[in-house]
Amino acid sequence: MKDYLRKHPHVRTIRVAAADLNGQARGKRVPARFADKVVKDGTRFPFSVLNLDIWGEDIDDSPLVFEMGDQDGVLKPTERGFMPMPWLEAPTALLPIWMFRENGQPYEGDPRHALRAVVDRYKEKGLTPVCAMELEFFLIDDSGKTMQVPASPRSGKRRKAAETLSIRALDAFDTFFTDLYDACEAMDIPADTTTSETGLGQFEVNLMHCDDALRAADDAWLFKMLVKGLARRHGFAASFMAKPYADYSGSGLHTHFSVLDQKGDNIFDSGGPKGTAALRHAVAGCLNAMHDSALVFAPHFNSYERLVPDKHAPTAISWGYENRTTAIRIPAGNPAARRIEHRVAGGDVNPYLMLAAILGAALTGIEDAVEPPPPITGNAYAVDLPQIPSSWEEAIEAFEHSDVLYRFLPREIIRNLVQTKRQELYYIAELTPEERLELYLDTV
Structure with a gap:
């Protein structure tokens, strides 16, 4: 050093x-x-x-x-x-x-140590989680009374429309993204593909998979800091808040993970599209803990505006193969890369707590060898299924009184987070909607 x-x-x-x-x-x-x-x-x-x-x-x-x-x-x-x-x-x-x-x-109250403790449990079993993250965020002009899409540095125009996978939208902010990739290289953050997403001025950057879960969480935490800081140098804001615009989809932080054994083999790989029993057990563990750990995946008042039906964020506790309407998706592709995609978290999360909750829940499922319900085919929004908490209050209650979370999160983390969120819940009620947006714009 x-x-x-x-x-x-x-x-x-x-x-x-x-x-x-x-x-x-x-x-x-x-x-x-x-x-x-x-x-x-x-x-x-x-x-x-x-x-x-x-x-x-x-x-x-x-x-x-x-x-x-x-x-x-x-x-x-x-x-x-x-x-x-x-x-x-x-x-x-x-x-x-x-x-x-x-x-x-x-x-025990340090979120990075909470993740370290989960990773240590994997190591004790001769296992290594491999993680990759997809981070969505918005570029925002917040210089006026209302938030809007920044003007393109190239054309000076604002395109007030969704630009899903638009090369034009990427080109409009090419100077920013060129500087961002240069900065990621300097900071050794493995930024890979960038895409334009469905929200106003919304983009997604994928971070490459990593066989060190602590480093993967570091990368996400540092990346969020970098994006927000660098955007200000370019004359606009960047925010990972879950839902800045009511009429457009919010920002998620999707996590892909697999698990390697001591030989370096993927324990989710069955040689075919369905995956192994270990994959199903990990899915079941994640599903069983999903309701109670929602406060980690949706930690703020604004987070619950993202978790609504038909807006590309999951609302049901569900899983499926190659199904983006479910909370957990098993992507298609090479069986050697068989993995789980956990889709619940918003961009506003603490990456250390998020990864501790996901990997901890998956390991409990593997340890208990529990089976998940049948995978969902078709539209999960249209099926009568157990639901992720739809309000901050419900999530705080579920987190505080959970039995399963104590298996992989320290008691001090649980106590401290509950006290923190109860205090925020009390004081957030005093703010106008505009003041809430301003609060979350810069902080998360």
């Missing part, structure tokens, strides 16, 4: 940052000449900082604040190391960190 700054002597400051429960980057600005101390000793800030609400405020009834004296945790660099921050004017390096207790034990 120290070599990075020696090789980049022009870097003047560093940021040390960890992800809180909402996926917000929390940390400090440090002069580059003091970076060696941070690398060697870490840094410190209160445990409560990873449990702030969406406004960055303390949780009123959290035991982490006054009850514990607002004690410090110790934050150490992750294995990711330094990377550039191409969206800033001054040469700056980012050092991702995560939180530990004074005795060196991981802090």
Whole structure:
């Protein structure tokens, strides 16, 4: 890590940052000449900082604040190391960190540690999850009283229509996407294909599959930070909020995953299109936990405006082969690449919690060898099926009182997230719809 700054002597400051429960980057600005101390000793800030609400405020009834004296945790660099921050004017390096207790034990309320614990359970069984993510987001001109599509830097025109898989829409913002791919390469984020999506100014970027789930979540977290920061340099906003426009589809964060055994073979590959028993068991685990873990996949008030029928987001707890109306889709293709696509999460999620919930649920299904219901063919919206919670309140209740979530999420994460969302639910009621959009536009 120290070599990075020696090789980049022009870097003047560093940021040390960890992800809180909402996926917000929390940390400090440090002069580059003091970076060696941070690398060697870490840094410190209160445990409560990873449990702030969406406004960055303390949780009123959290035991982490006054009850514990607002004690410090110790934050150490992750294995990711330094990377550039191409969206800033001054040469700056980012050092991702995560939180530990004074005795060196991981802090159970850190979402990155929650994912690490799930990955460790896979390792104990000689298994390795392989993950890839598809992230949708909107480019937005928020300079006026209402949000709208940014004017094309090439033509100066605004196209106020859906541009599904439109090359023209990609070309209109070619300068932005060229800079984005250059920045992804500099930050070692494996950005692959970009497509124009069905919303106004909506795009999707796929991140390549990775056999390190922590790194895959890092990539998604860093990518969201990069896209939002870089868009501002180009004169508009980028947002991963679930549903900025009522009349158009929202943004999802779809996760594809398979599982390798100790020989490197895909345990979902049966040699044919249907997959193995292990695939069905993983699907069943995901379905069984889906209702109770909806708060992870839809963590904000605005999230539930996306989860409505016939808008390309799942509403039923269901699965199917090559079926995009279901919550879980088994894509077609080469049997060696047989995988599960989990389609519930919005773009506004914390990637660490999301991946911990998906992989944790899948592993419980594999461990219990449970069978899923029959796969859905045709339109899942038209079938009478168990439903994903349709409101924030319902999701908070289900998350708090779940029995299954304790099998793969730390109790401290569950308690802290419930307290956070109850506080946000209370204060969000005081905001107008316009104020809610403004809040989520920049934060998620």
